[in-house]
Amino acid sequence: MERMTRWMLAHRLPVVLVWVALALVGGALAGGTIDRLSYETRLPDRPGQQANDAIAQRFDHTGGRNAPLLLVVTVPEGTTVDSLEVRRQWDALVDRVTPPGGRSVSYRGPGSESLVSGDKRTTVALVYPPATASNAPYERWLPGIETAVAQASIAGAPVELTGQPVLSGRNSGAQRSPIYETLIGAMGALCVLILVFGSGLAIVPVLMAAVAIPTTFLLVRGVTELTDVSFIVQFLVTLIGLGVAIDYALLVVTRWREERAKPGTDGPEPQARREAIVRTLASAGRAVALSGATVAISLAALVVLPVPFLRSVGYAGLLIPLVSVAVALTLLPVLLYSLGDKLDRPRRQHRPDSRLWTRIARVTTRRPVLSALVSGVVLLALAAPVLALQLGQPATSTLAQGGQPARTFERLVDAGFGEGIARPVEVLVVADATDAMQDRLRRINGVAGSVAPPGWARDGHQVIDVWTAEDPSSGGGQAAVSDVLDTTRQNPGVLAGGGPATDADFIEAVYGSLGLILLFVALLTFIVLARTLRSVVLPLKALALNALSTCAAYGVVVLVWQQGYGSELLFDTPAVGAVTIWIPMAVFAFLFGLSMDYEVFILHRIRETHLDLIAKGERDTVVPSVVTGLSRTGRLVTSAALILFLAFTALASIPITDVRVFATALAAGIVIDATLVRGILTPALVTLLGRSNWWFPRPLSRLLAVSRQLPGVGAALVTGNGQKSD
Incomplete structure (x- = not known):
């Protein structure tokens, strides 16, 4: 250097x-x-991706991963949707709003009873416009569809438009540069x-x-x-x-x-x-x-x-x-x-020592057991909600608060159509086997309905849409989706796609080898820290505290975004019901490294002070090293954490829900880490561990090619108990 x-x-x-x-x-x-950045989230070689690709190829990029638009009408009392005039008007409207190359389904076809409510006053049509690879896949068609729907009425009743693309479009954010937030x-x-x-x-x-x-x-x-x-x-x-x-x-x-x-x-x-x-x-x-x-x-x-x-x-x-x-x-x-x-x-x-952090360090080192217990209990309490973490796309009912589309979707669910109709599983099956497969899917526990219109047949294959009674991100919805996927995958040549199938594949791809990935990261981090700090104990402690800090950040996300304690107050957004699948893994990758920064800053300074004291012939180096190290880095760590917190706060202002959830986790993790973990728990544990902090066995030093001789101590070596020996 x-x-x-x-x-x-x-x-x-x-x-x-x-x-x-x-x-x-x-x-x-x-x-x-x-x-040049991409909006694709492909999962190569996964069954759901193969199904979505096959559907997109046969049906002009309609459906697959992209959820349908939902046209809804509730006719006045005394009228039913199966009357001849209502049927004629409804069929004409569905045809008019379906873009060229798109596909749709209404109750006019055989086997479409799932699209009519029990009292026969409410019906829903599924419309799949051709999609683009962007954050708003229907942006080309949606304005015209909304205009057509706003001008339409059936039997004197207004027609309404809802569905996940409409609801999520209200808080997904336009494609824009992040210059303002920066x-x-x-x-x-x-x-x-x-x-x-x-x-x-x-x-x-x-x-x-x-x-x-x-x-x-x-x-x-x-x-x-x-x-x-x-x-x-x-x-x-x-x-x-x-x-x-x-x-x-x-x-x-x-x-x-x-x-x-x-x-x-x-x-x-x-x-x-x-x-x-x-x-x-x-x-x-x-x-x-x-x-x-x-x-x-x-x-x-x-x-x-x-x-x-x-x-x-x-x-x-x-x-x-x-x-x-x-x-x-x-x-x-x-x-x-x-x-x-x-x-x-x-x-x-210039005063290198912070008076505030000197006092904090002295209190912490004077009462290390109490400090460790109190901060540890608080961290565990913050981390406890992670046990209720639910992975999946945000529940459709939480995507927009208020407004006609949200009320329309609520009415659909109340009419018995099932929350899953907003994100159906799309099953691609050989046309001759359509009826048998649809019958099997309908009998699955938790399935609310299915449709397979003749117009969805191409090249000898047909698409069946099947949806769950509960939202696919909920516990019951995920169980029903899993049964649907198991049923389809037991039959060669049958492919199951759509958003819920992609979510299941995503969870398997990201978290299927989680243990090996965590072990890989922990091992590499341990080697780097052990080589630098010349200690076995300090890297292990750092890894344990980072894991606890990350879990606490997850717990905050579950409380705020999944369970809704503060999401409306902080972001004017309701709870999303589930944490988007990629967020926990990305949070771990970024937060684990960023929070380790503060551990490195503090431990590096503690070690530096420890070496200086040894060079001066001091025997009791633990408490003085901790007090000096924290007093000279505490203010730095606090300032650095505040700057990162402000950056993440700016990130959370971007009107994309996933980005907001991600930023919330990072901001919470940084604050928790810089205060509870590095400010109190780290110095308390270093004090309690005493001379064992610097235990670095000779075989490990040879394995890592690290000299046990300490800089500034001449030929003296630090033994396992921290004492010098010639």
Whole structure:
């Protein structure tokens, strides 16, 4: 690290020119990069994907994964929908609103009794327009359909339009650039930095983010040449990139100020400036590199998944910390060397130790058992709701609050059509076997209805739509969908697709090998931390606390979004009833790495103090190391967490429900981690573990190719009990 830093300082102009060029090119191409992002969420080689592809191929990209529009009418009392005039009007309307190339079904066909209510006053038609691969697949056709429906009436009764595409369209958000949210996050971060530094240095971390974000977009553009990259990546790069880049720069700048404030290093002379930066990068630079490595390792969990959508999120996620680390270790030292002293105005006496965090550390180390118990109980209480986590798409009834489409869907359910009609399973079967298969599907417990109109037959195959009484994301709905899939897959040549089938495949693909993925991430993280901290106990403790912190974040998501305690107050959105399938895995990948940053910052400083005390001949190093480490990193961790929290808050303002749920989990996890976990539980456990914190057996040190000799202690070695031996 020292050699690299000296080289950077000796070649300042080329370093600056390279980064400026990357940022300018990346910024200029950012709009085009965003346009290349994909809205596809394919699952290659999965049965549901094969069914959806076969349906799309035969039926002009209608149906499959995309849910139908629902046309609904309730005729006045004394009239029934099976009267000749009502039937004629209804058939004409359904034909009129079905776009060219689309398909639809109403009760006019044989075997369509499922589309008429028991009192014969309400009927529903399913309409599948041709879909586009976007966040709003029916955007081309929906305005015209809505106009036609608004002008129509059947037997004097108004016709209404509902269904998942209509309801979700109200809070799914238009396709737009995340620039607005990024500016909000940047302004919030700048306010925090002004409070931290009280000088012109506040602008430095923001400048580093301004270089890191467009550079990351440039690299993402390269990834789009090789594979599809999800549209969600644009929000991750801008807002998570903003927080991570600022956090890493904040750590380096804070340590640089500390080094410049040491006796004998004040003044503008080049040698003093150079040595302060070299010492800064030798300590804080290593912590930044280690933090970036842990974030990258956790995101590898997404890269190894057999889901292209999440793999692309993982690729982009890997680029965020790597670019941020590169900027912090190369461009930032050059900027501090050239302008650091000039920007640090008005210069005030720098106090590396925070009085507040010193008091917190002393209380925690004085009462470590009580501190660990209280913080542990609170964390377990926050994590407890995760036991009720329900994976699936948001329940249709929760997608929109108020409004006519929501009331119409409610009336459909009350009329006995079943919540699952908004997201039916689409079964593709050989035409000759349609009647037998439909009869078997109808008899499945939990199935509310099915249709198989003759017009849905092509190339010797026919589509059967079957739906459940309960929402497919609910416990009962998932059980019924599972039975439907089992029934279809027992018959060769029969394919089951649609949204519910895709959800089942998605859960299997993402979580089927969860244990191996978690083991992979934990092992790599342990190796990196063990090599750096020269300890077995500290990495194991860090992994355990990260797991607990992540579970607490999941618990908050279940409370807020699944059970609705605060979703309307915070986001003006009702509870979604289920957490979208990809979110827990993505939250784990990002939160595990980001929260490990704070653990690394604190433990790295504790270890550094521990080594200094050993070099001075001190025997009792545990409590002084914890107090010094926390007092000098507590304020930093709090500020960094606040900046990330503001970035995630800006992310949560994007009107896409899945993004909001994702941002809620990250924001909650960061706050919980920076306060309860790193502020109280980590120092309490390090205090309780005592000298065993530094246990590092000789066989493991040889296996990891790590020297047991401690820097700054000469030839002394630390033994298993933490004492020195010659």
